[in-house]
Amino acid sequence: MAFENLLPVSDAVIAHAALLHEQSLFSQIKIHSRQDGLPELVELQIAIIGVRENRGAVDQIDIPVDFTSVRKALYKLFPGNWHTTIGDLGDLDAGESISDTVYALRSIVAQLVKNDIIPVILGGTQDLTYALYRAYDELDQMVNLVNVDGDFDLGDSSLPMTNKSFVGKIIVDQPYNLFNYSSLAYQTYYNSQEEIDLMEKLFFDSFRLGNITSDLSSVEPVMRDADVVSLDLSALQAEVLGYMHPEHVNGLNGREACAITRYAGLSDRVSVFGIFEYVLAGRTETAAALVAQLIWYFIEGVNYRIKESLTDRDTEFLHYSVPVEDELLSFYKSTKSERWWIEIPFLEGANNKLKRHTLLPCTQADYVNACNQEIPERWYKAKRKNEI
Template sequence: MSGGNLFQLLLPLLLQTFPDYSYMNLSIFFEPLNEDMYAALNKPRTLGAYINRFVGKFPDWRTADIALIGVNEVRGLDTEEASEPKAVPAPARAVRQKLYNLNKGTGRCQLVDLGNLRPGITLEDTYLRLKEIVEVLISYNTIPVIIGGSHDLEYGQYLGYEHLDRVVNMVTVDSSVDMTEDPEATPNKKQLRKILMHEPNYLFSLGQIGYQSYLVEPEVMATLEKLHFEAYRVGEVHRNVQEMEPVVRVADLLTFDVSAIRHQDAPGYEPANPFGLTGEEACQICWYAGLNDTLTSLGIYEYNPELDNRGLTAMTIATMIWYFVEGFYHRKNELTFNSKQFTKYAVAFNDDNPDRMIFYKSKSSEKWWLEVEALSSDKGSRIVPCSYEDYLQAIKGEVPNRWILTQARIG
């Protein structure tokens, strides 16, 4: 049995027997940072001066709001038969050098940097190792921000939610949809299929943002439609990036493939793509993710420092993380809809439509939610994020597509 599998089996017992086991032993999975390299980044009022990082003593992440994790694993870019980890330029190091030099935002800042996760013996072991790290961190309400190699690592990030015993919502930002059935494809092109096929199945919804039609197989898009998942082309993001806010707001975890950003703003990936999100749009999406009260992990993948001669991609990613952190510290805790924080709207319908549709609007943030009744009376209802445009569509007598997709999923 591999070390990753053994740890997975023993962790629940160890946590019950020794409550401080996870705190004392997470350090064995991480490589400390180079103290000489990061000591120079402790400039007053910059993030580097406020981040407790692993250079000697492993930081107490239990009291932190956000934990940075570097994962230098790129075997997902090759065939699945690849076994030994490759020696690659550390993507997180370049990002850290930019991030630590950014000025701290307003409010408090309780961040830790756990260093770089040691790759497993096999790629699957790395997934399981990442799973355990994510599982433990979110159990302590500490949000992992993963700066990774290949995008298939999102599979390990997703596995970290298996212990919750509830369905979860996932959003991925990518220029393609990594669900190919091609047996010759590399792992970073088919991890979404692994997620969909995983047992037990606890994925309720998947939102795909920024895809480009000419990079996606028609059969893949047909699968997304059949499963009643939301997908938005990059042109739709360009037209109105604000409409992506309710898509992101539903997520428990969000993953971001750097290839979703146009090459002009982030050249550190391959193959180069002249089209995609702008750097500003990427930061806007990360700001939405930070604001999301339910989001508990963020992964940013596919950055290759060897292709980033002037550090532009590292700066773009660092700024995305900065906006995520700022968004987190502006959360409103808007999760209870029977409070005086919300205004309730009822929209009446006729004909074959539902009798009425219930909307909620926050008095402080002015965000909107939509209550969706299940087709089966024993399944109750679900309140999901929506936009003001959905409300305007309803008062015109049209059923919003978001309502239709959600009801189809809950049955």
């Protein structure tokens, strides 16, 4: 049983939280404790898990991984008008090797996803995202991965995997279940021209930090199409994390990061969310407070998800056909949420796993631009991937 490897939340954290306000999150979260054991999974919709693994760091950090401060900061927050049942399943300790940790985390995440429970993973190094991705191997579907990070993390896939090369491993390792990779808030000077060219060659999406911060709403359709969202804390400005990552002077501010995690929660499709590169450096209480709020905003988003049946397009969607050059683009607008999608032509005889990708989330601006004879870039890339 995969969950037997999980360590309970410490007695000290629980004793500290017991003094909090009776309406705080602590009173609503079902907690894995030494006294009560694991909560019943059938009661949960979101499960928080810490992973004490940081051996995948390029610059080896010989510092223990401890999420005590994050839990204290999270438990004392007040929930919104939420209906979602949350569990804190404790921590997964590092295995004898990194591969042991990856295997254990993969097994846990796979079981949670199969039971319609959204894992919220708090790490350790970001190469643990590989375990989140591999958890989908048994689900017979292609996977869209979104990485909120200053780096593409493609690296050299021929070398042992690190927190700077896990995406390269995801691309080359079998089974090939990756349909799309989107990098949000990347910073050009952290990525080689070779990596930038490879992103274009593979028709992956990339959004520079400046483009994201000037229009945060552009993140929404990307998140709406994601299965796994991985956030690297080094994508945030060093000062907002108490200089946990002091070399990252530029990046997202706290409000922008929280808005992005809320978009991830709002997505009907996101089934795994991870926050990584939490290290015990700098002013830990500052970073812990922000990480707690990132988790809070993700849960807030989940509570306001709008379930829309994209198969029932006749009654709940408005359809617009737009001729652009030699293409006829089909747009759909939800009458319930006013969100937009664009249809990707499905090739007969293609991989059946791609059928769920025939509608691509987009924005109203994409429709307006199409009316002005501009083909949406994300539609073009998705179409090309379908043809390969």
